[in-house]
Amino acid sequence: MHWIILPVVMPALFAPIIGFVMRHDISMARIASVTGTVLLLGVAVGLAMMAAGGETFVYRLGDWPAPFGIVLVLDRLSALMVLLTATLALIVLIHAIATGWDARGKHFHTLFQFQLMGICGAFLTGDVFNLFVFFEVLLIASYGLMIHAGGRDRVRAGLQYVVMNLAGSTLFLFALGTLYASTGTLNIADMARVIATIPAEEAALVRVAAILLMIVFAVKAALFPVQFWLPATYANASAPVAALFAIMTKVGAYAILRVHTISFGPGIAPTEDLAATWLFPAAIVTIAVGAFGVLGARRLMPLIAFSVLGSMGTLMAAVAAFSPDATMAALYYLVHSTFAAACLFLVADLVVSRRGGDGLRPVLATAQNGLFAALFFGAAVGMAGMPPLSGFLGKLLILDALREPGIMAWAWSAILIGSLLTIVGFARAGSILFWSSTAIEAPLVAKPETRKAGAWELAPAMVAIGMLGLLAVFALPVSGYLEDTAQQIFDRAGYMAAVLGTGTGG
Amino acid sequence: MEAILASAIGVLTAAGVYLLLRLRTFPVILGLAFLSYAVNVFIFASGRLAIDQSPILSRYGEASYTDPLPQALVLTAIVISFGMTAVLVMIGLAAYFEAESDRVDIDATDDRADGEGK
Numbered sequence: 001m002h003w004i005i006l007p008v009v010m011p012a013l014f015a016p017i018i019g020f021v022m023r024h025d026i027s028m029a030r031i032a033s034v035t036g037t038v039l040l041l042g043v044a045v046g047l048a049m050m051a052a053g054g055e056t057f058v059y060r061l062g063d064w065p066a067p068f069g070i071v072l073v074l075d076r077l078s079a080l081m082v083l084l085t086a087t088l089a090l091i092v093l094i095h096a097i098a099t100g101w102d103a104r105g106k107h108f109h110t111l112f113q114f115q116l117m118g119i120c121g122a123f124l125t126g127d128v129f130n131l132f133v134f135f136e137v138l139l140i141a142s143y144g145l146m147i148h149a150g151g152r153d154r155v156r157a158g159l160q161y162v163v164m165n166l167a168g169s170t171l172f173l174f175a176l177g178t179l180y181a182s183t184g185t186l187n188i189a190d191m192a193r194v195i196a197t198i199p200a201e202e203a204a205l206v207r208v209a210a211i212l213l214m215i216v217f218a219v220k221a222a223l224f225p226v227q228f229w230l231p232a233t234y235a236n237a238s239a240p241v242a243a244l245f246a247i248m249t250k251v252g253a254y255a256i257l258r259v260h261t262i263s264f265g266p267g268i269a270p271t272e273d274l275a276a277t278w279l280f281p282a283a284i285v286t287i288a289v290g291a292f293g294v295l296g297a298r299r300l301m302p303l304i305a306f307s308v309l310g311s312m313g314t315l316m317a318a319v320a321a322f323s324p325d326a327t328m329a330a331l332y333y334l335v336h337s338t339f340a341a342a343c344l345f346l347v348a349d350l351v352v353s354r355r356g357g358d359g360l361r362p363v364l365a366t367a368q369n370g371l372f373a374a375l376f377f378g379a380a381v382g383m384a385g386m387p388p389l390s391g392f393l394g395k396l397l398i399l400d401a402l403r404e405p406g407i408m409a410w411a412w413s414a415i416l417i418g419s420l421l422t423i424v425g426f427a428r429a430g431s432i433l434f435w436s437s438t439a440i441e442a443p444l445v446a447k448p449e450t451r452k453a454g455a456w457e458l459a460p461a462m463v464a465i466g467m468l469g470l471l472a473v474f475a476l477p478v479s480g481y482l483e484d485t486a487q488q489i490f491d492r493a494g495y496m497a498a499v500l501g502t503g504t505g506g
Numbered sequence: 507m508e509a510i511l512a513s514a515i516g517v518l519t520a521a522g523v524y525l526l527l528r529l530r531t532f533p534v535i536l537g538l539a540f541l542s543y544a545v546n547v548f549i550f551a552s553g554r555l556a557i558d559q560s561p562i563l564s565r566y567g568e569a570s571y572t573d574p575l576p577q578a579l580v581l582t583a584i585v586i587s588f589g590m591t592a593v594l595v596m597i598g599l600a601a602y603f604e605a606e607s608d609r610v611d612i613d614a615t616d617d618r619a620d621g622e623g624k
Contacts, residue, residue, distance in 0.1 A: 129579060136586045143593055152604040156612055159531070159601040162594050163610060166538050167526060169590070173545040173583055180576065181552035232612060 003050070004059040004074045006043045007082050007120035011036060011113040019110035026103050033109035034097070037090045040116060044079070044086040051079035054484060056498035058126070066126065066499050067190035073126035073499060076485040077331075081123040081254055084335055085247050087467070088342055089116055091460045095346050096240035098456035099353070104149040104238070111148070114141035115244065122251050126499055128179070128213075129186045131255065132172050135220070139165050142248065145241045146233060157236035164229040168219040175212035182206045189499035191263040192492055195270055203270030210264045210271045214278065217259070220252025222312050224285040231293060234305035239349030242301070246341035249312050250334055257319055257327065261489055262496075266322055279320035280407060284414045286313030291418040294425035300351070300358040303429055304344045307383050310418055311337040317411055318398040327486040329397035332479055336390040336471055340382040343464035347375045350457060351433065354450045360429055362436035366450040373434035375461055380426035382468040385419050390471035395419065397479070511551055518544035531598040531608040535591065542587035549580045 014036035022028040050057065051074055059072040093112065095101075102108040118138025125131050143165075147158035180186055182205040183194040195206055215226065222230040230249070234242045256275070264271035290310025297303035315337060318330035352358040354366040366372070378389070385391035395415060402411040471478060488494070518540050525537025553573030561574035602608050 129582075133582065133586070136590070140590065140593060143597065147597060147600070150600075150604070153612075155597065155601045155604045159594075159597050160610060160612065162590075162597055163526075163534055163538070166587075166590055166594060167541070169587075170522075170538070170541045170545050173542075173549060176579070177545065177549040177552040177576075180549075180579070181554075 001057070001059065003043060003047060004057060004072050004124065005061075007040060007047070007086075007124065008072075008117055010040060010043065011117035011120070015110045015113035015117065018113060019107060023107065023110075029109045030097050030102065033112060034090075034093060036113055037086065037093050037116070040120075041083075041086040041090055044083040047074060048079040048083045050074070051076045052481070054488060056488070056495055058498050067185050067187035070130050071126040071187070071499060072124045073188075073495075074124060075495070076481070076488050077254070077258070078123050080331070080335075080482075080485060081250070082120050084250075084338055085116065085119050085123070088247050088338060089244065091463055092240050092244045092342060092346075094456065095243070095349070095460035098454065098460070099240070099349065101149065101238050101240050101349075107144065108148055111141045111144040112244075114138075115145060117141075119247060119251060123254060126189065127187050128191070128259065129176055131259075132169070132176060135172065135251075136169060138248070138251065139169070142245065145244070146237050148241055149238050154236045154238070157232045161229055161233045164219070168216055168226075171212060171219075172216040175209050175216060178205055178209035178212065182209060187499070188259060188262050189496045192265075192268060192496060193500070195263060196268050198270050200270055206270055207274060210260070210274050211278070213259060214256060214275055217252045217255040218279075218282065220249065221256065221316060222249050222252070222286070222309055223279075223282045223316055224289055224313075225282070227286055227289060227309055227312075230309055231302050231305040234308060234345075235299065235301040239301075239345050239352070242305070243342040243345040243349075246308065246338050246345070249308065250338055253312070253315055253319060253330075253334060256316075257330075257489065261322065261327075262492055265492070266490070267492065276320050276322055279316060280410075283313045283316035283320055284410055286310070286316065287414045287418040289313070291421035291425075294422050295428075297425070297429075298360055300348050300360060300429060300433070301345075303360070303425060304341070304348055304383075307344070307422055307426070308337075308341045310422055311341065311383065314395065314398060314415055314418070317415065318401060321402060321404070321407070323401070324483070324486040324490050326398070326401035327489060328479065328482045329394070329401040331482045331485060332390075332397055332471075332475075333394035335478075336382070336394045336468060339464050339467040339471070340379065340389075340391060343379040343461055343468070344376075344383055346461040346464060347372065347379050350453050350461065351376065355433075360432050362432060362440055364440050365434075365437040367452045369434055369438060371453075371458075373430065375458075375465065376430055376434065378465045378468075379461070380423075380430060382465065384423040384426055386423065388472060389465075389468040390475070391468070393472055393475050507555060507557065511547065511555065515544050515548050515551070518547070529610045531602060531610060534610055535594055535598060538594065539587075539591055542583075542591070546580050546584055546587070549576050549583060552576050 018029045018032050057074040061070045118134050121134035143162050146161055147155050183191050219226045260275040266272050287310050290306050293306025315330055315333050318326045351372050355363055382389040382391045385395040522537045522541030525533045553576035556572035559572045561572050561577055
């Protein structure tokens with residue numbers, strides 16, 4: 001039963017070994033890092049199979065029973081998120097190695113493993129203070145990754161990112177202090193038990209804490225009005241890092257889904273109306289910001305970053321409904337948008353590194369122009385939500401789930417118009433990058449042909465698009481699994497019984 | 507006691523937020539340090555204030571005790587915020603040397619249409 005803690009412990013062991021023992025030998029570091037990530041993927045598959053049965057597994061650290069000790073909780077949702085993280089990490093890692101990004105600065109692989117440790121930990125923990133600790137682990141690794149390879153713009157954007165997130169962490173601590181003062185516990189399941197017993201007229205502090213926590217998670221999920229760090233960060237980070245960060249916004253979405261469903265969610269009288277009331281309008285505005293950003297972007301990387309923002313808005317609009325149906329749709333779209341965003345950044349990296357700058361203006365067509373155009377087209381189709389890739393199905397599921405009279409008009413018009421604007425933005429960018437470039441006549445003095453991308457450089461982006469295809473082809477079994485997952489998320493009694501009662505312990 | 511503690515947290519937070527909004531590296535770092543002091547005291551107080559009492563259960567008799575958990579939490583929070591401040595100082599220095607400016611915000615010229623200089 002010690003498998004549950006492996007996604008945290010394994011990267012935590014690999015990271016210092018790579019950092020101390022292999023810091024001068026990039027090929028050793030690469031081998032170790034790939035080994036670690038492949039092992040993580042194996043463990044994640046095992047955990048997903050373990051959790052598929054529907055049981056909630058609880059791992060007690062030091063065998064102290066919850067709520068006194070710290071617990072890790074594995075259910076379908078956690079297993080799904082860890083599996084998603086491991087898959088994405090392997091794709092991104094191979095891209096970073098094949099394109100040589102990892103050698104342009106120090107300690108890429110160490111930071112990468114620490115990042116995985118933080119993300120997996122955040123998905124597995126059953127305690128909000130532990131969630132804070134894992135947030136800090138993933139953040140401090142992400143600070144290093146964000147400024148990896150250096151450069152003026154990157155470091156300045158990194159500074160902004162760090163300041164923003166440090167302010168967010170402080171807010172997180174204020175929220176935790178308020179929660180502890182009003183409930184006397186920080187265990188997610190135990191909080192649900194305590195908050196349900198608080199009479200409505202004494203619930204003001206808990207409500208404040210719930211909203212503070214939601215703001216903190218919204219910073220991570222890049223929701224309006226705390227979304228403004230995302231475009232600058234993603235656009236200025238090195239491309240593989242930006243692709244890995246596609247999972248970081250999902251950490252925020254996961255945290256809202258977990259905490260605001262179990263602890264503050266439907267059926268917990270003092271706080272049940274809070275999250276939905278504030279989350280839905282924020283999500284709608286986020287969709288709008290993302291769509292207009294895509295239209296207005298003058299460089300490729302910010303364009304992709306804004307499309308990620310729009311997809312987070314769509315995702316959170318579905319999460320804000322807090323119903324099993326909508327949550328199933330949200331989870332499907334979450335998996336899809338993670339791969340779509342990663343794929344776009346990876347393709348963009350291949351293109352940008354050959355064009356010398358990511359400005360949207362025609363330059364002489366690079367080698368393999370047609371291939372890059374096709375890859376970009378595929379990724380953009382996925383992100384914008386057009387058939388045949390999974391984005392279409394994801395958006396369809398979300399639209400289908402958001403049928404309540406009060407929200408249907410807003411949700412449908414925001415998502416549909418947002419998608420249209422995104423398509424226009426991507427079509428514009430694609431035509432300028434790939435078609436206008438072929439219209440430029442080659443200069444008389446032939447420029448040296450740009451280097452062709454090798455198989456290993458192309459493979460990760462293609463695998464990411466392939467994931468979108470697979471997600472669409474196997475939509476039925478996947479949505480069946482996600483439906484069970486959504487049911488389990490809303491089964492608060494089962495979660496509490498597993499964590500607080502006589503759950504199968506480690 | 508409560509009044510002093512509460513106003514101390516308030517003053518520290520206010521100073522922190524004010525400095526954070528200065529948008530230059532040094533005041534921002536100081537501001538975040540103030541904010542983290544404020545939150546540390548706040549967490550410490552979240553287990554109720556009990557003066558002159560130990561954070562352990564007494565084995566002998568009914569001696570009252572103060573809540574030990576916030577002390578453990580605040581220790582973690584102090585360590586993390588201290589480490590983060592150090593990271594922030596390093597990144598702030600790097601940004602200062604790279605850009606020869608200590609402004610935290612990115613000015614409009616950085617969004618160059620041509621995308622050169624990346």
